[in-house]
């Protein structure tokens with residue numbers, strides 16, 4: 001059986017939860033191993049990487065101190081990466097609402113995002129997401145949002161790969177979250193978008209690793225990692 005090694009950036013945040021979810025996946029024809037990554041050598045052994053939720057400024061700082069910033073940027077040019085919550089901020093091109101002094105990003109996805117974008121009235125919430133791309137799509141996915149970032153724009157420059165929207169917040173939850181939005185049922189409003197794919201990469205602004213539902217992990221491996229490895233073989 002062919003082997004896939006998925007790294008989880010393990011500098012800070014919810015990396016252990018991602019690791020245990022990935023380890024219990026069963027992907028026909030593939031043996032998935034999930035390893036923690038704390039230095040460039042460990043990163044080099046991975047076919048794909050998950051950047052967990054946590055605190056994006058702390059993760060960026062620790063990545064710099066571990067000599068991982070440039071290796072991570074190089075990795076993003078060649079291999080699939082999934083950013084969840086703080087990880088989603090790190091793979092964005094531009095961030096707003098950052099700490100004084102700015103914030104180092106890895107880039108890789110041509111979007112702009114706002115940290116803690118739902119404000120204090122909605123620091124944490126759960127939303128039932130309808131996600132057609134998942135297995136058993138008739139079953140909604142419980143999205144756990146914790147001081148989550150909000151997508152502000154999905155505008156790509158010429159030459160960037162197209163962006164696919166994988167999940168949106170349901171219109172019913174929007175009046176609480178976006179009080180100023182007169183067009184909150186607008187499918188095009190980027191603030192509703194909570195999961196996207198672009199090129200090799202995947203992004204979720206919520207925490208699939210904090211539920212016992214492993215369908216987003218299965219999706220990442222099946223849709224982003226396996227096709228990439230099969231193409232290289």
Ligand SMILES: NC(=O)CC[C@H](N)C(=O)O
Pocket residue numbers: 052053054055056057084085086087089115116146147148149
């Ligand atoms: N749950 C999370 O990952 C929160 C992200 C955090 N607010 C940040 O800016 O990095």
